[in-house]
Amino acid sequence: MGTVYAKEPSKSQNLGSSLGGRKPNLGDKDTYYNGGSNLSAEPGTPQKAVRNLGDIKTRVDKVHVDGLVRTKDDVVKSQLKELFKAHNFDDLILQTYNVRRRLESLGCFKNINVFIDASQGPNSTPEGVEVTFTVRELRRIRGSINTAVGNNEGSVTLSTEAPNIFGRGERLTAEYSYGTKNSNHINISAIKPFFDSRHQKVLTTSIFRTSSDFPWSGYKLSNKGFLVNLAVNQGKRSKIMHNFQYEADIRNVTASKQAAFQVREQCGPTLKSAMRHIFSIDKRDATLFPSKGSLIEITTELAGLGGNIGFLKNELNLQTNWTVFDDLTFQLGFQSGFLRGISNDLKINIVDQFFLGGPLSLRGFEMRGLGPRSDGSSLGGDIFWAAALHLYTPLPFRPSFxxxxxxxxxxxxxxxxxxSDMKTGNDYDExxxxxxHNVRCSMGxxxxxxxxxxxxxxxxxxxPILFARSDALTQFQFGIGVKYL
Structure with missing residues (x-):
């Protein structure tokens, strides 16, 4: 964390410190007692470097929060508890950064400044300090225009938000996006976080309308519906995440003039009602260019709780990273999926199938470029796997970028x-x-x-090294997105 400067102690220990900002006005604040980070000293005060902060015993006597208007006290108190567990100044600084980060994650504040000073008053202790947070709450309504990136598609997004509506992090958002591939998306969401338990929980309820074009399969998709998502983070420091979702939507598939018959016969409206669970453990040090750590993500979806679509769908995503000699980073990824119908009365639509191939999927193949096809249209499949081994190395001469x-x-x-194409009689070993059989492979x-x-x-x-005659191949690919194999 670098060198921290503190005041020269006189009769009692006096530590003044600051984490990015001016010294706050202590006349108007909420105070929480045991039983503040802006790091700065008074101008002109003699200073000395303290190299071992762990030797400075510290006790947090009071925590002040200045600037609360709409935000409720109970939400703030639940984020400050860790501060009172600090036993030395080094631990206090680390806990202050963590509390500041958690306060920012509430979605209630625009600016958060922190000041730490020696405890004063009749109830102060010799090693006591007072921590003061100066916050500035978000406006009641705000909006933005920005760009977003999906899988090989860019979009412009217009959004408006009403944050911290009832003082406990609740917010209402509305978004409209238009993509480079004639896709558009409208989403209105109500978000409610919960801070009164050991697990961090966020409940999101959304209504949406989307329109997307899939020329590789010869159809357009439009759907309207709603989604309820409960995100649960197991502990404030845990990397384990659960998402429990319920989705109900009306989907309409429209075939293009060049679409194959197998696509045309699946056109028309369908009603899907499904529950979904996403379990993930992400211990990577970065999302886009990780150098170490692993990712495990398992998705299970059950459709058929209503409507005319019914299936059980399982997906697995694994990734591990390790670095050799600080210059070479290896990355091994594996993805697989399994889709199975649950009733003869319920069907599986082409929208629900798996597809493989693309610049961030199985490289060397066009988008949805491998697997079952008919008259140039990709039909997808109900079982797949894909694996990739990557090697990353820095550019020669190490420029600034x-x-x-x-x-x-x-x-x-x-x-x-x-x-159905692989089964022979009742022999499921097939x-x-x-x-x-028919494994595709490429390198580049x-x-x-x-x-x-x-x-x-x-x-x-x-x-491309191994491929089928019906596959759509390419030797040069440009890809942009967030998720990749």
């Missing part, structure tokens, strides 16, 4: 098919042929870079 651009080499393989190299710390961009030259 080398941290955002890396040389990239890879080899990936995978397969996509339908269980399903294992997905790992041995290129440049990978981070775009605005929100998306990954790749420009690759690829050589």
């Amino acid at each position: 080398a941290a955002f651009i890396k040389l990239h080499g890879f080899i990936n393989a995978g397969n996509l098919n339908n269980l 399903y294992l042929k997905i790992f041995t 190299c290129g440049i990978a870079m981070i775009l605005g710390n929100m998306a990954r961009v790749e420009l690759n030259v690829i050589m």
Whole structure:
């Protein structure tokens, strides 16, 4: 954390410190007692460097919060409890940063400044300090215009938000986005966080309307519906996340003039009612260019609680990263999925199928470029797997922007098919042929870079090694997105 300066002690220990901001006015604040980070000293006061902050015993006597207007006291108190567990100045600084980060995550405040000073008053202790947070709450209504990035698609998003409506982090948001591939999306969400338990919980209820074009399969999709999502983070420091979702929507598939018959026969409106659970453990040190750590993500979806669509869908996403000699980073990724109908009275639509191929999926193949096809239209499958081994290395001569651009080499393989096409009689061992028959494989190299710390961009030259005659191949690919194989 660097060198921290403190006041020269006189009769009693007096520590003044600041984490980014002026010394607050202590006349109008909420005070919480045991039983403040702006790090600065008074101008002209003699200073000395303190190198071992762990030797300075510290006790937090009081915590002040200045600037609360709409935000309720109980929400703030629940975030400050960790401060009273600090036993030395080093621990106090770390806990103050953590509390400040948690206060920012409430979605209630625009600016948060912190000041730490020696405790004063009749109830102060010799080693006591007072921590003061000066906050500035968000406006009641705010809006923005920005760009967003999806899988190989950019979009312009207009959004408006009413934050901290009832003083406990509740907010109402409305978004409209228009994509480069004629897709548009309207979403209105009500968000309610819960801070009164050991697990961090956020409940989101959304109504949406979307329209998307899938020329690789020859259809357009429009759907309207609502989604309820409960996100649960197991502990404030845990990397384990659960998402419990319920989705109900009306979907309408419209075929293009060039669509195959198998696509046309699935056109029309359908009603989907499904429950979904997403379990993830993300211990990577970064999302786009991780150098170490692993990711485990398991998604289970059950449709058929109403409507005319019914299936059980499971997806697995694994990734692990390790760095050798500070210059070479290896990344191993694996994805798989399994889709199965649950009733003869309920059907599976082409919208629900798995698709494989693309610049951030199985490279060397066009978007949705492998698997079952008919008359140039990709039909998708109900079982797939894909694996990739990547090697990243910095640019030669290490320019100033080398941290955002890396040389990239890879080899990936995978397969996509339908269980009905693989089954022979009642011999379900034939399903294992997905790992041995008609496996696709390619290798290549290129440049990978981070775009605005929100998306990954790749420009690759690829050589397909194993492929089928019906696959759509490519040797040069440009991809942009967030999730990748």
